[in-house]
Amino acid sequence: MQLTNKAEGTFAIAPTPFDPEGGIDVKSVDSMCDFYTEVGCSGITVLGIMGEAPKLDADEAIAVASQVIKRADKLQVVVGVSAPGFAAMRSLARKAMDAGAAGVMIAPIPSLRTDDQIVTYFKQAIEAIGSDIPWVLQDYPLTLSVQMTPGVIRRIIQDLPSCVMLKHEDWPGLEKISTLRGFEKDGSMRPISILTGNGGLFLDFEMERGADGAMTGYAFPDMLVDVVRLSKEGRREDAHDLFDAHLPLARYEQQQGVGLAVRKYVMAKRGIIAHDAQRKPGSSLSAAGRAEVDYLLARLAIKDKRAAV
Template sequence: MFRGSIVALITPMDADGGIDDASLKRLVDFHVDAGTTAIVSVGTTGESATLDEDEHCRLIARTLQLADGRIPVIAGTGANSTREAITLTRCAKEAGADAALLVTPYYNKPTQEGLYLHYRAVAEAVDIPQILYNVPGRTACDLLPETVARLAKVDNIIGIKDATGDLKRVAALREGCGEGFALYSGDDASACDFMLLGGDGDISVTANVAPRLMQEMCQAALADQRVLARACDRRLSALHRDLFVQSNPIPVKWAACELGLCGVGIRLPLTWLSDQFHARVRAALEQAGCL
Protein backbone atom coordinates (compact mmCIF):
# COMPACT_ATOMS: atom_id res chain seq x y z
CA MET A 1 0.00 0.00 0.00
CA PHE A 2 1.22 3.50 -0.86
CA ARG A 3 0.81 5.83 2.14
CA GLY A 4 1.34 9.57 2.18
CA SER A 5 1.56 12.29 -0.45
CA ILE A 6 1.12 10.98 -3.99
CA VAL A 7 1.52 13.61 -6.69
CA ALA A 8 -0.97 13.77 -9.55
CA LEU A 9 1.82 14.84 -11.88
CA ILE A 10 1.36 17.50 -14.53
CA THR A 11 2.41 16.63 -18.08
CA PRO A 12 4.95 19.30 -19.07
CA MET A 13 4.49 20.60 -22.60
CA ASP A 14 6.20 23.02 -24.95
CA ALA A 15 4.46 26.04 -26.46
CA ASP A 16 3.07 23.89 -29.28
CA GLY A 17 1.59 21.29 -26.90
CA GLY A 18 4.27 18.67 -27.43
CA ILE A 19 5.50 16.68 -24.43
CA ASP A 20 8.60 18.29 -22.91
CA ASP A 21 10.93 15.43 -21.98
CA ALA A 22 13.56 17.58 -20.29
CA SER A 23 10.98 19.08 -17.94
CA LEU A 24 9.49 15.65 -17.26
CA LYS A 25 12.89 14.49 -16.04
CA ARG A 26 13.18 17.63 -13.91
CA LEU A 27 9.78 16.95 -12.34
CA VAL A 28 10.49 13.29 -11.59
CA ASP A 29 13.81 14.18 -9.95
CA PHE A 30 12.08 16.99 -8.01
CA HIS A 31 9.66 14.51 -6.44
CA VAL A 32 12.31 11.90 -5.73
CA ASP A 33 14.38 14.54 -3.92
CA ALA A 34 11.34 15.84 -2.02
CA GLY A 35 10.38 12.40 -0.70
CA THR A 36 7.01 12.18 -2.45
CA THR A 37 5.47 8.74 -1.85
CA ALA A 38 4.54 8.02 -5.48
CA ILE A 39 3.78 9.62 -8.83
CA VAL A 40 0.51 9.32 -10.73
CA SER A 41 1.37 9.58 -14.42
CA VAL A 42 -1.25 10.73 -16.92
CA GLY A 43 -4.15 11.29 -14.57
CA THR A 44 -6.60 14.19 -14.77
CA THR A 45 -3.89 16.68 -13.79
CA GLY A 46 -1.66 15.09 -16.44
CA GLU A 47 -4.15 16.08 -19.16
CA SER A 48 -5.06 12.49 -20.00
CA ALA A 49 -8.17 13.71 -21.82
CA THR A 50 -6.13 15.37 -24.58
CA LEU A 51 -3.41 12.74 -25.03
CA ASP A 52 -3.99 10.12 -27.70
CA GLU A 53 -3.60 6.44 -26.83
CA ASP A 54 -0.05 6.18 -28.19
CA GLU A 55 1.09 9.30 -26.31
CA HIS A 56 -0.59 8.02 -23.17
CA CYS A 57 1.28 4.72 -23.24
CA ARG A 58 4.60 6.31 -24.21
CA LEU A 59 4.35 8.89 -21.41
CA ILE A 60 3.73 6.21 -18.79
CA ALA A 61 6.71 4.23 -20.08
CA ARG A 62 8.95 7.30 -20.13
CA THR A 63 7.97 8.32 -16.60
CA LEU A 64 8.86 4.84 -15.39
CA GLN A 65 12.16 5.01 -17.22
CA LEU A 66 13.00 8.34 -15.61
CA ALA A 67 11.88 7.15 -12.17
CA ASP A 68 14.22 4.15 -12.56
CA GLY A 69 12.88 2.44 -9.46
CA ARG A 70 13.52 5.44 -7.21
CA ILE A 71 9.82 6.22 -6.73
CA PRO A 72 6.69 4.15 -7.46
CA VAL A 73 4.68 5.13 -10.53
CA ILE A 74 0.91 4.70 -10.68
CA ALA A 75 -0.45 4.94 -14.22
CA GLY A 76 -3.69 6.73 -14.99
CA THR A 77 -5.51 4.29 -17.27
CA GLY A 78 -9.20 5.12 -16.92
CA ALA A 79 -11.54 5.70 -19.85
CA ASN A 80 -15.26 5.87 -20.55
CA SER A 81 -14.87 2.83 -22.80
CA THR A 82 -14.16 -0.41 -20.96
CA ARG A 83 -12.17 -1.72 -23.91
CA GLU A 84 -10.00 1.39 -23.98
CA ALA A 85 -9.43 1.19 -20.23
CA ILE A 86 -8.28 -2.40 -20.61
CA THR A 87 -5.91 -1.43 -23.43
CA LEU A 88 -4.39 1.44 -21.43
CA THR A 89 -4.08 -0.72 -18.32
CA ARG A 90 -2.28 -3.39 -20.33
CA CYS A 91 0.13 -0.71 -21.56
CA ALA A 92 0.79 0.27 -17.94
CA LYS A 93 1.45 -3.31 -16.89
CA GLU A 94 3.77 -3.94 -19.84
CA ALA A 95 5.70 -0.77 -19.02
CA GLY A 96 6.17 -1.95 -15.42
CA ALA A 97 3.85 0.42 -13.55
CA ASP A 98 3.40 -0.29 -9.86
CA ALA A 99 -0.38 0.18 -10.06
CA ALA A 100 -3.11 1.71 -12.22
CA LEU A 101 -5.58 4.46 -11.33
CA LEU A 102 -8.91 4.26 -13.17
CA VAL A 103 -11.36 7.13 -13.23
CA THR A 104 -15.05 6.31 -13.40
CA PRO A 105 -16.37 6.26 -17.00
CA TYR A 106 -17.25 9.87 -17.78
CA TYR A 107 -19.98 11.38 -19.96
CA ASN A 108 -21.99 8.19 -20.58
CA LYS A 109 -23.41 8.01 -17.01
CA PRO A 110 -23.35 4.26 -16.25
CA THR A 111 -25.50 2.69 -13.53
CA GLN A 112 -23.91 1.35 -10.35
CA GLU A 113 -24.13 -2.14 -11.86
CA GLY A 114 -22.42 -0.84 -15.00
CA LEU A 115 -19.64 0.66 -12.88
CA TYR A 116 -19.20 -2.61 -11.01
CA LEU A 117 -19.02 -4.64 -14.22
CA HIS A 118 -16.67 -2.10 -15.86
CA TYR A 119 -14.13 -2.21 -13.04
CA ARG A 120 -14.41 -5.96 -12.60
CA ALA A 121 -13.78 -6.46 -16.33
CA VAL A 122 -10.60 -4.37 -16.25
CA ALA A 123 -9.37 -6.09 -13.09
CA GLU A 124 -9.97 -9.53 -14.55
CA ALA A 125 -8.32 -8.61 -17.85
CA VAL A 126 -5.09 -7.12 -16.45
CA ASP A 127 -3.22 -8.49 -13.45
CA ILE A 128 -1.94 -5.25 -11.91
CA PRO A 129 -2.97 -3.52 -8.65
CA GLN A 130 -5.81 -1.14 -9.47
CA ILE A 131 -7.12 1.94 -7.66
CA LEU A 132 -10.64 3.21 -8.32
CA TYR A 133 -11.06 6.95 -8.87
CA ASN A 134 -14.32 8.73 -8.08
CA VAL A 135 -14.60 12.39 -9.11
CA PRO A 136 -18.28 13.09 -9.83
CA GLY A 137 -17.68 16.81 -10.28
CA ARG A 138 -15.88 15.99 -13.52
CA THR A 139 -17.49 12.76 -14.66
CA ALA A 140 -21.20 13.24 -13.86
CA CYS A 141 -20.98 9.78 -12.32
CA ASP A 142 -20.74 8.88 -8.61
CA LEU A 143 -19.23 5.56 -7.51
CA LEU A 144 -21.21 4.90 -4.33
CA PRO A 145 -19.64 3.34 -1.21
CA GLU A 146 -21.75 0.19 -1.49
CA THR A 147 -20.46 -0.39 -5.03
CA VAL A 148 -16.89 0.22 -3.86
CA ALA A 149 -17.47 -2.41 -1.14
CA ARG A 150 -18.44 -4.94 -3.83
CA LEU A 151 -15.36 -4.08 -5.87
CA ALA A 152 -13.06 -4.31 -2.84
CA LYS A 153 -13.64 -8.08 -2.93
CA VAL A 154 -11.87 -8.28 -6.32
CA ASP A 155 -8.30 -9.37 -5.53
CA ASN A 156 -6.33 -6.76 -7.48
CA ILE A 157 -8.58 -3.77 -6.73
CA ILE A 158 -6.60 -2.34 -3.82
CA GLY A 159 -8.06 1.08 -3.08
CA ILE A 160 -9.96 4.18 -4.12
CA LYS A 161 -9.18 7.84 -4.72
CA ASP A 162 -12.26 9.68 -3.51
CA ALA A 163 -12.44 13.27 -4.76
CA THR A 164 -15.95 14.05 -3.54
CA GLY A 165 -14.73 16.06 -0.53
CA ASP A 166 -17.44 14.30 1.50
CA LEU A 167 -15.69 13.30 4.73
CA LYS A 168 -18.64 11.13 5.79
CA ARG A 169 -17.55 8.70 3.11
CA VAL A 170 -14.33 7.80 4.93
CA ALA A 171 -16.16 5.84 7.62
CA ALA A 172 -18.58 4.31 5.12
CA LEU A 173 -15.76 3.18 2.84
CA ARG A 174 -13.65 1.82 5.69
CA GLU A 175 -16.58 -0.10 7.13
CA GLY A 176 -17.57 -1.53 3.76
CA CYS A 177 -14.11 -2.29 2.39
CA GLY A 178 -12.04 -3.27 5.42
CA GLU A 179 -8.68 -2.18 6.80
CA GLY A 180 -6.61 -3.60 3.95
CA PHE A 181 -8.30 -1.42 1.31
CA ALA A 182 -6.46 1.87 0.66
CA LEU A 183 -8.42 5.10 0.95
CA TYR A 184 -6.93 8.16 -0.76
CA SER A 185 -8.29 11.67 -0.78
CA GLY A 186 -8.52 13.35 -4.16
CA ASP A 187 -9.50 16.71 -2.66
CA ASP A 188 -6.52 18.64 -1.27
CA ALA A 189 -8.64 21.03 0.77
CA SER A 190 -10.10 18.22 2.89
CA ALA A 191 -7.22 15.73 2.65
CA CYS A 192 -5.81 16.44 6.12
CA ASP A 193 -9.15 15.68 7.77
CA PHE A 194 -9.62 12.68 5.45
CA MET A 195 -6.39 11.13 6.76
CA LEU A 196 -7.10 12.04 10.39
CA LEU A 197 -10.36 10.12 9.98
CA GLY A 198 -8.52 7.01 8.80
CA GLY A 199 -7.49 7.60 5.18
CA ASP A 200 -4.13 6.43 3.84
CA GLY A 201 -2.96 9.40 1.80
CA ASP A 202 -3.69 12.12 -0.70
CA ILE A 203 -3.39 11.98 -4.49
CA SER A 204 -2.57 15.62 -4.76
CA VAL A 205 -2.50 18.56 -7.14
CA THR A 206 -0.82 20.78 -4.54
CA ALA A 207 2.09 18.33 -4.26
CA ASN A 208 3.21 19.39 -7.75
CA VAL A 209 4.59 22.61 -6.32
CA ALA A 210 4.88 21.99 -2.54
CA PRO A 211 5.92 18.34 -2.29
CA ARG A 212 7.95 18.47 0.93
CA LEU A 213 5.30 20.31 2.91
CA MET A 214 2.56 18.07 1.52
CA GLN A 215 4.50 14.98 2.57
CA GLU A 216 5.12 16.47 6.02
CA MET A 217 1.41 17.18 6.41
CA CYS A 218 0.41 13.71 5.22
CA GLN A 219 2.88 11.87 7.44
CA ALA A 220 1.82 13.91 10.47
CA ALA A 221 -1.85 13.16 9.78
CA LEU A 222 -1.14 9.45 9.30
CA ALA A 223 0.70 9.42 12.64
CA ASP A 224 -2.24 11.26 14.25
CA GLN A 225 0.02 14.23 15.04
CA ARG A 226 -2.93 16.57 14.71
CA VAL A 227 -1.31 19.85 15.73
CA LEU A 228 1.56 19.44 13.25
CA ALA A 229 -0.72 18.18 10.48
CA ARG A 230 -3.07 21.12 10.81
CA ALA A 231 -0.21 23.62 11.04
CA CYS A 232 1.22 22.31 7.76
CA ASP A 233 -2.20 22.31 6.19
CA ARG A 234 -2.79 25.96 7.12
CA ARG A 235 0.38 26.92 5.21
CA LEU A 236 -0.92 24.95 2.22
CA SER A 237 -4.51 26.16 2.40
CA ALA A 238 -4.17 28.99 -0.11
CA LEU A 239 -2.65 26.59 -2.65
CA HIS A 240 -5.43 24.08 -2.05
CA ARG A 241 -7.90 26.84 -2.89
CA ASP A 242 -6.12 28.90 -5.55
CA LEU A 243 -4.82 26.04 -7.67
CA PHE A 244 -8.47 25.73 -8.66
CA VAL A 245 -9.24 29.36 -9.56
CA GLN A 246 -9.53 28.00 -13.10
CA SER A 247 -9.92 24.43 -14.23
CA ASN A 248 -7.19 22.04 -13.09
CA PRO A 249 -4.42 21.81 -14.32
CA ILE A 250 -4.39 25.41 -15.61
CA PRO A 251 -3.27 27.08 -12.34
CA VAL A 252 -0.85 24.35 -11.23
CA LYS A 253 0.93 24.34 -14.60
CA TRP A 254 1.38 28.11 -14.34
CA ALA A 255 2.66 27.68 -10.77
CA ALA A 256 5.13 24.98 -11.82
CA CYS A 257 6.35 27.24 -14.61
CA GLU A 258 6.75 30.07 -12.10
CA LEU A 259 9.00 27.75 -10.03
CA GLY A 260 11.12 26.91 -13.08
CA LEU A 261 9.95 23.29 -13.21
CA CYS A 262 8.48 23.43 -16.70
CA GLY A 263 7.84 25.80 -19.58
CA VAL A 264 4.72 27.42 -20.96
CA GLY A 265 2.63 24.68 -22.49
CA ILE A 266 -0.92 23.35 -22.26
CA ARG A 267 -3.30 21.76 -24.76
CA LEU A 268 -6.54 23.16 -26.05
CA PRO A 269 -9.29 23.36 -25.05
CA LEU A 270 -7.39 24.35 -21.87
CA THR A 271 -5.62 27.70 -21.94
CA TRP A 272 -2.82 29.30 -19.94
CA LEU A 273 -3.77 30.92 -16.62
CA SER A 274 -5.53 34.28 -17.05
CA ASP A 275 -3.44 37.31 -16.06
CA GLN A 276 -5.95 38.33 -13.39
CA PHE A 277 -5.05 35.25 -11.29
CA HIS A 278 -1.24 35.46 -11.45
CA ALA A 279 -0.78 37.53 -8.28
CA ARG A 280 -3.22 35.34 -6.36
CA VAL A 281 -1.49 32.06 -7.23
CA ARG A 282 1.95 33.61 -6.65
CA ALA A 283 0.83 34.73 -3.16
CA ALA A 284 -0.33 31.18 -2.40
CA LEU A 285 3.09 29.86 -3.45
CA GLU A 286 4.73 32.38 -1.13
CA GLN A 287 2.49 31.41 1.81
CA ALA A 288 3.55 27.77 1.41
CA GLY A 289 7.21 28.72 1.21
CA CYS A 290 7.62 27.67 -2.40
CA LEU A 291 8.96 31.09 -3.48
Protein backbone atom coordinates (compact mmCIF):
# COMPACT_ATOMS: atom_id res chain seq x y z
CA MET A 1 0.00 0.00 0.00
CA GLN A 2 2.73 2.47 -0.89
CA LEU A 3 1.67 6.05 -1.46
CA THR A 4 1.11 7.19 -5.05
CA ASN A 5 0.10 10.38 -6.81
CA LYS A 6 -3.46 9.00 -6.91
CA ALA A 7 -3.91 9.26 -3.14
CA GLU A 8 -7.11 10.99 -2.06
CA GLY A 9 -9.56 11.26 0.81
CA THR A 10 -8.79 12.24 4.38
CA PHE A 11 -5.48 11.49 6.06
CA ALA A 12 -5.87 12.33 9.75
CA ILE A 13 -2.91 14.05 11.37
CA ALA A 14 -2.70 12.01 14.55
CA PRO A 15 -1.69 13.46 17.91
CA THR A 16 0.52 11.32 20.10
CA PRO A 17 -1.57 10.14 23.08
CA PHE A 18 0.13 10.51 26.46
CA ASP A 19 -0.91 9.50 29.94
CA PRO A 20 -0.97 12.10 32.77
CA GLU A 21 2.61 11.18 33.71
CA GLY A 22 3.90 11.87 30.22
CA GLY A 23 4.25 8.28 29.07
CA ILE A 24 2.95 7.10 25.71
CA ASP A 25 -0.62 5.84 26.14
CA VAL A 26 -0.46 2.73 23.97
CA LYS A 27 -4.12 1.82 24.57
CA SER A 28 -5.19 5.22 23.28
CA VAL A 29 -2.98 4.79 20.22
CA ASP A 30 -5.07 1.72 19.39
CA SER A 31 -8.43 3.35 20.12
CA MET A 32 -7.44 6.38 18.05
CA CYS A 33 -6.46 4.20 15.09
CA ASP A 34 -9.71 2.25 15.38
CA PHE A 35 -11.70 5.50 15.34
CA TYR A 36 -9.93 6.85 12.26
CA THR A 37 -10.62 3.57 10.48
CA GLU A 38 -14.28 3.42 11.51
CA VAL A 39 -15.11 6.96 10.33
CA GLY A 40 -13.71 6.39 6.85
CA CYS A 41 -10.27 7.99 6.82
CA SER A 42 -8.06 6.94 3.92
CA GLY A 43 -4.88 7.27 5.92
CA ILE A 44 -3.13 8.50 9.05
CA THR A 45 -0.10 10.76 9.33
CA VAL A 46 1.98 10.36 12.48
CA LEU A 47 4.90 12.31 13.92
CA GLY A 48 3.78 15.55 12.32
CA ILE A 49 4.06 19.02 13.83
CA MET A 50 0.92 18.51 15.93
CA GLY A 51 2.06 15.01 16.89
CA GLU A 52 4.62 16.38 19.38
CA ALA A 53 7.31 14.48 17.48
CA PRO A 54 10.22 16.56 18.88
CA LYS A 55 9.24 15.37 22.38
CA LEU A 56 9.83 11.73 21.47
CA ASP A 57 13.21 10.05 21.43
CA ALA A 58 14.21 7.96 18.41
CA ASP A 59 13.03 4.66 19.88
CA GLU A 60 9.68 6.13 20.95
CA ALA A 61 9.13 7.67 17.52
CA ILE A 62 9.52 4.41 15.63
CA ALA A 63 7.53 2.55 18.31
CA VAL A 64 4.55 4.90 17.89
CA ALA A 65 4.78 4.77 14.11
CA SER A 66 5.02 0.97 14.10
CA GLN A 67 2.04 0.60 16.43
CA VAL A 68 -0.10 2.84 14.23
CA ILE A 69 0.97 0.96 11.08
CA LYS A 70 0.11 -2.38 12.65
CA ARG A 71 -3.21 -1.32 14.19
CA ALA A 72 -4.49 0.73 11.24
CA ASP A 73 -3.62 -1.97 8.75
CA LYS A 74 -6.45 -1.00 6.39
CA LEU A 75 -5.17 2.59 6.05
CA GLN A 76 -2.12 4.15 4.47
CA VAL A 77 0.21 5.53 7.13
CA VAL A 78 2.54 8.43 6.39
CA VAL A 79 5.35 9.07 8.86
CA GLY A 80 6.82 12.52 9.39
CA VAL A 81 10.61 12.20 9.26
CA SER A 82 11.69 15.85 9.25
CA ALA A 83 14.86 16.34 11.26
CA PRO A 84 17.71 18.85 11.56
CA GLY A 85 20.14 16.31 10.07
CA PHE A 86 19.88 13.79 7.28
CA ALA A 87 21.27 10.88 9.31
CA ALA A 88 18.30 10.94 11.70
CA MET A 89 15.93 11.48 8.77
CA ARG A 90 17.30 8.48 6.91
CA SER A 91 17.18 6.22 9.96
CA LEU A 92 13.55 6.99 10.77
CA ALA A 93 12.47 6.86 7.12
CA ARG A 94 14.03 3.46 6.47
CA LYS A 95 12.71 2.00 9.73
CA ALA A 96 9.23 3.36 9.06
CA MET A 97 9.11 1.86 5.57
CA ASP A 98 10.43 -1.47 6.88
CA ALA A 99 7.57 -1.43 9.39
CA GLY A 100 5.05 -1.01 6.57
CA ALA A 101 4.54 2.74 6.16
CA ALA A 102 3.02 3.95 2.90
CA GLY A 103 5.45 6.85 2.67
CA VAL A 104 7.14 9.64 4.59
CA MET A 105 6.65 13.39 4.90
CA ILE A 106 9.47 15.94 4.76
CA ALA A 107 9.30 19.63 5.64
CA PRO A 108 11.95 22.22 4.78
CA ILE A 109 14.25 23.48 7.51
CA PRO A 110 13.46 27.11 8.52
CA SER A 111 16.84 28.50 7.40
CA LEU A 112 16.10 28.02 3.69
CA ARG A 113 15.53 31.29 1.87
CA THR A 114 16.27 31.17 -1.86
CA ASP A 115 14.60 28.98 -4.45
CA ASP A 116 17.87 27.17 -5.19
CA GLN A 117 18.46 26.50 -1.49
CA ILE A 118 15.01 24.95 -1.18
CA VAL A 119 15.40 22.72 -4.24
CA THR A 120 18.91 21.66 -3.21
CA TYR A 121 17.75 20.78 0.28
CA PHE A 122 15.11 18.37 -0.95
CA LYS A 123 17.48 16.81 -3.47
CA GLN A 124 19.94 16.12 -0.67
CA ALA A 125 17.17 14.80 1.58
CA ILE A 126 16.09 12.28 -1.05
CA GLU A 127 19.69 11.26 -1.67
CA ALA A 128 19.86 10.54 2.07
CA ILE A 129 16.65 8.53 2.52
CA GLY A 130 16.68 6.85 -0.89
CA SER A 131 14.71 7.53 -4.06
CA ASP A 132 12.71 4.32 -3.57
CA ILE A 133 10.66 5.88 -0.75
CA PRO A 134 7.51 7.78 -1.80
CA TRP A 135 7.32 11.05 0.04
CA VAL A 136 5.10 14.03 0.79
CA LEU A 137 6.34 17.59 0.37
CA GLN A 138 5.08 19.71 3.26
CA ASP A 139 4.46 23.35 2.37
CA TYR A 140 3.69 25.15 5.65
CA PRO A 141 5.16 28.68 5.53
CA LEU A 142 3.14 30.01 8.47
CA THR A 143 5.04 27.76 10.87
CA LEU A 144 8.21 26.87 8.98
CA SER A 145 8.83 30.39 7.53
CA VAL A 146 9.91 28.92 4.18
CA GLN A 147 8.10 30.39 1.18
CA MET A 148 7.77 27.91 -1.68
CA THR A 149 6.32 29.43 -4.84
CA PRO A 150 4.36 27.26 -7.27
CA GLY A 151 7.38 27.40 -9.55
CA VAL A 152 9.67 25.99 -6.85
CA ILE A 153 7.18 23.25 -6.03
CA ARG A 154 7.06 22.37 -9.74
CA ARG A 155 10.88 22.16 -9.85
CA ILE A 156 10.93 19.80 -6.88
CA ILE A 157 8.19 17.59 -8.31
CA GLN A 158 9.82 17.44 -11.73
CA ASP A 159 13.33 16.80 -10.40
CA LEU A 160 12.35 14.21 -7.77
CA PRO A 161 10.00 11.49 -9.12
CA SER A 162 9.57 9.90 -5.68
CA CYS A 163 7.61 12.99 -4.55
CA VAL A 164 4.00 11.85 -4.96
CA MET A 165 2.05 14.30 -2.81
CA LEU A 166 1.96 17.92 -1.71
CA LYS A 167 0.71 18.70 1.78
CA HIS A 168 -0.57 22.16 1.00
CA GLU A 169 -0.74 24.50 3.99
CA ASP A 170 -0.08 27.92 2.57
CA TRP A 171 -2.45 30.62 3.75
CA PRO A 172 -3.94 32.15 1.69
CA GLY A 173 -3.37 29.28 -0.67
CA LEU A 174 -6.37 28.79 -2.95
CA GLU A 175 -4.65 30.43 -5.91
CA LYS A 176 -1.59 28.21 -5.41
CA ILE A 177 -3.75 25.09 -5.83
CA SER A 178 -5.23 26.52 -9.03
CA THR A 179 -1.76 27.39 -10.36
CA LEU A 180 -0.39 23.91 -9.68
CA ARG A 181 -3.37 22.25 -11.33
CA GLY A 182 -2.79 24.62 -14.25
CA PHE A 183 0.79 23.37 -14.54
CA GLU A 184 -0.57 19.83 -14.78
CA LYS A 185 -3.03 20.83 -17.51
CA ASP A 186 -0.39 22.53 -19.65
CA GLY A 187 1.97 19.59 -19.24
CA SER A 188 4.73 21.47 -17.42
CA MET A 189 4.30 19.43 -14.21
CA ARG A 190 3.45 15.78 -13.75
CA PRO A 191 0.22 15.00 -11.84
CA ILE A 192 0.51 14.90 -8.07
CA SER A 193 -1.83 14.32 -5.16
CA ILE A 194 -2.67 17.50 -3.24
CA LEU A 195 -4.01 17.15 0.29
CA THR A 196 -4.61 20.25 2.38
CA GLY A 197 -3.96 21.21 6.00
CA ASN A 198 -4.44 24.25 8.25
CA GLY A 199 -6.93 22.42 10.44
CA GLY A 200 -9.34 22.19 7.53
CA LEU A 201 -10.18 25.91 7.74
CA PHE A 202 -10.36 26.28 3.96
CA LEU A 203 -11.27 22.72 2.99
CA ASP A 204 -14.61 23.67 1.45
CA PHE A 205 -13.07 25.84 -1.27
CA GLU A 206 -9.80 23.90 -1.46
CA MET A 207 -11.77 20.92 -2.72
CA GLU A 208 -13.40 23.12 -5.36
CA ARG A 209 -9.98 24.39 -6.47
CA GLY A 210 -8.80 20.84 -7.17
CA ALA A 211 -7.51 19.36 -3.92
CA ASP A 212 -7.79 15.59 -3.61
CA GLY A 213 -8.67 15.70 0.07
CA ALA A 214 -7.38 16.70 3.48
CA MET A 215 -4.30 15.84 5.49
CA THR A 216 -4.84 17.68 8.71
CA GLY A 217 -5.89 17.41 12.31
CA TYR A 218 -9.24 18.36 13.79
CA ALA A 219 -11.18 16.91 16.70
CA PHE A 220 -13.86 15.80 14.21
CA PRO A 221 -11.97 14.03 11.42
CA ASP A 222 -15.30 12.43 10.51
CA MET A 223 -16.47 15.90 9.43
CA LEU A 224 -13.44 16.22 7.17
CA VAL A 225 -14.22 12.81 5.68
CA ASP A 226 -17.79 13.89 4.99
CA VAL A 227 -16.86 17.26 3.44
CA VAL A 228 -14.36 15.59 1.11
CA ARG A 229 -16.93 12.96 0.12
CA LEU A 230 -19.75 15.45 -0.40
CA SER A 231 -17.50 17.68 -2.48
CA LYS A 232 -16.47 14.79 -4.71
CA GLU A 233 -20.13 13.84 -5.12
CA GLY A 234 -20.91 17.36 -6.32
CA ARG A 235 -23.14 18.10 -3.32
CA ARG A 236 -21.80 21.61 -2.84
CA GLU A 237 -24.49 23.00 -0.56
CA ASP A 238 -24.41 19.96 1.74
CA ALA A 239 -20.63 20.16 1.98
CA HIS A 240 -20.70 23.86 2.85
CA ASP A 241 -23.55 23.47 5.32
CA LEU A 242 -21.65 20.82 7.28
CA PHE A 243 -18.40 22.76 7.06
CA ASP A 244 -20.04 25.98 8.22
CA ALA A 245 -21.52 24.25 11.28
CA HIS A 246 -18.04 23.18 12.40
CA LEU A 247 -16.21 26.38 11.54
CA PRO A 248 -16.49 28.09 14.97
CA LEU A 249 -14.93 25.09 16.73
CA ALA A 250 -12.33 24.60 13.99
CA ARG A 251 -11.39 28.27 14.31
CA TYR A 252 -11.10 28.00 18.08
CA GLU A 253 -8.86 24.97 17.68
CA GLN A 254 -6.51 26.95 15.43
CA GLN A 255 -5.34 29.27 18.21
CA GLN A 256 -1.59 29.43 18.53
CA GLY A 257 -0.30 27.84 21.72
CA VAL A 258 -3.48 26.07 22.86
CA GLY A 259 -4.73 24.51 19.64
CA LEU A 260 -3.43 21.04 20.45
CA ALA A 261 -4.86 21.30 23.96
CA VAL A 262 -8.28 22.04 22.46
CA ARG A 263 -8.02 19.13 20.04
CA LYS A 264 -6.96 16.64 22.68
CA TYR A 265 -9.63 17.89 25.10
CA VAL A 266 -12.39 17.26 22.56
CA MET A 267 -10.92 13.95 21.43
CA ALA A 268 -10.87 12.79 25.05
CA LYS A 269 -14.49 13.89 25.53
CA ARG A 270 -15.41 11.90 22.43
CA GLY A 271 -13.65 8.82 23.81
CA ILE A 272 -11.10 8.68 20.99
CA ILE A 273 -8.23 8.93 23.49
CA ALA A 274 -8.28 8.47 27.25
CA HIS A 275 -6.44 11.63 28.30
CA ASP A 276 -5.90 15.13 26.93
CA ALA A 277 -2.36 15.19 28.32
CA GLN A 278 0.60 16.63 26.46
CA ARG A 279 4.22 15.80 27.21
CA LYS A 280 6.05 18.74 28.78
CA PRO A 281 6.64 21.39 27.67
CA GLY A 282 3.01 21.69 26.69
CA SER A 283 -0.03 23.87 27.01
CA SER A 284 -3.30 23.24 28.79
CA LEU A 285 -6.79 24.69 28.74
CA SER A 286 -7.91 26.95 31.55
CA ALA A 287 -11.31 26.46 33.16
CA ALA A 288 -12.60 29.33 31.03
CA GLY A 289 -11.18 27.73 27.90
CA ARG A 290 -12.83 24.38 28.66
CA ALA A 291 -16.14 26.14 29.26
CA GLU A 292 -15.86 27.89 25.89
CA VAL A 293 -15.14 24.63 24.09
CA ASP A 294 -18.08 22.96 25.85
CA TYR A 295 -20.29 25.84 24.72
CA LEU A 296 -19.11 25.45 21.12
CA LEU A 297 -19.76 21.71 21.27
CA ALA A 298 -23.29 22.27 22.56
CA ARG A 299 -24.01 24.70 19.72
CA LEU A 300 -22.48 22.34 17.17
CA ALA A 301 -24.58 19.44 18.45
CA ILE A 302 -27.71 21.27 17.25
CA LYS A 303 -26.49 20.76 13.67
CA ASP A 304 -24.25 17.69 14.07
CA LYS A 305 -25.28 15.12 16.69
CA ARG A 306 -21.72 13.75 16.82
CA ALA A 307 -20.84 16.78 18.98
CA ALA A 308 -23.27 15.76 21.74
CA VAL A 309 -20.53 14.32 23.97
